[in-house]
Amino acid sequence: MNTKLPPRTVERLSKYRRLLDKYKDLEEAHIYSHKLAALLNLTPEQVRRDLMLIGLTGNHRKGYNIKALIGQIGTTIDRQEGHRVALVGIGNLGKAVLGFIRKANTKMDIVAAFDIDRNKVNTQVAGVACYDIGAAAQIISREQIRIAILTVPPEAAVNTATLLLESGIRGILNFTSVHLDVPPGIYLKDYDIITSLEEIGFFIMD
């Protein structure tokens, strides 16, 4: 588990696996770098380099063994015991995230969800126990949760994030479009829909 992999490579490895997961029981046992590249709008060189970086070696004639590839990506980017994740904010976006993860066959397990809505607290949402945000510190600690997905309304973002960090969260996927100030050692990843859209707007030619 080499922490020196470039972030872009880690992202692509995750994508290779997710794509090939669909292929693994069907079709061919092997795949060429150029095929994989075409399926993900990358170059074959990039694919080969990524696989080289995780010490995976292909067959000069048949390409890469799909199961070996999935396995090697797993031993590289997964933690053996998986990751225990909290979903914080069970609105439309939160529910959508639950749906994605449930289908995805990943080592990321959502083991608790938090909200302030009394109608949601103490129920199950898509099979996940939902707690009041006030219980977050206790549950996160008890359940040893290290990653949080933040899908609360923007006005709640900063306070909620502070609470999460105090509770032992080490990584946050922040969908709130609010800037979060996190101390060193915490891995924060922001995603902002508007930014993505505006980028598309700029680059489409008219």
Next chain:
Amino acid sequence: MNTKLPPRTVERLSKYRRLLDKYKDLEEAHIYSHKLAALLNLTPEQVRRDLMLIGLTGNHRKGYNIKALIGQIGTTIDRQEGHRVALVGIGNLGKAVLGFIRKANTKMDIVAAFDIDRNKVNTQVAGVACYDIGAAAQIISREQIRIAILTVPPEAAVNTATLLLESGIRGILNFTSVHLDVPPGIYLKDYDIITSLEEIGFFIMD
């Protein structure tokens, strides 16, 4: 409107504006590159270079004028007439996207939504007219929509995307985690929640 801006710069410009939009009527009239950098986890040099690239010039003593900054980013990355956008797939994620855009004060206007659910078709969802996906070609052409946000279930992704492209869509923001094959000239941007999570999982230290 210089099409030669690096994609990263365009992303950051969008973020500067979104952040400063909140500041523009309050507080100071100016902001320093180091302040802006701190607010977005960037370096001051990066901020200054980005602003330099769009021809914006600051005051050596006061920093950058916030309104001028917002204005200049707008003339650089916005199309004057705005962008007409379709939301395709009105599930949880689709509704969440609607919410974000409604709040965001952006030039991206969602002017139509599509679904196959009879309960949604011919209603308004968050103020947006909802049509049957079968009417997409007609509506997209009539409304001159150029950008689509794809939030349909994965099994519908490829066919829906094909339909969109045939209808004149030039840019797609794809949330389906399904690979889309698009011809040159079409700007495709993928976002995959699982990939983001797995990246966090890899980089948090334990």
Next chain:
DNA sequence: AATTTATTGTTAATTTTTTCACATTAGTGA
């Protein structure tokens, strides 16, 4: 068994992006 072919593995070159370093400069205050 030798030849051909198409692919991998990897070094080198290139391009892109970020950071450094510092001259320039607008305002401050002695």
Next chain:
DNA sequence: TCACTAATGTGAAAAAATTAACAATAAATT
């Protein structure tokens, strides 16, 4: 008015990421 301070603006250097190029090679073919 004249230094002083704390910014900006930007060329140059460095780092990161991608792409090109091609030797090595595994299988298929003759």
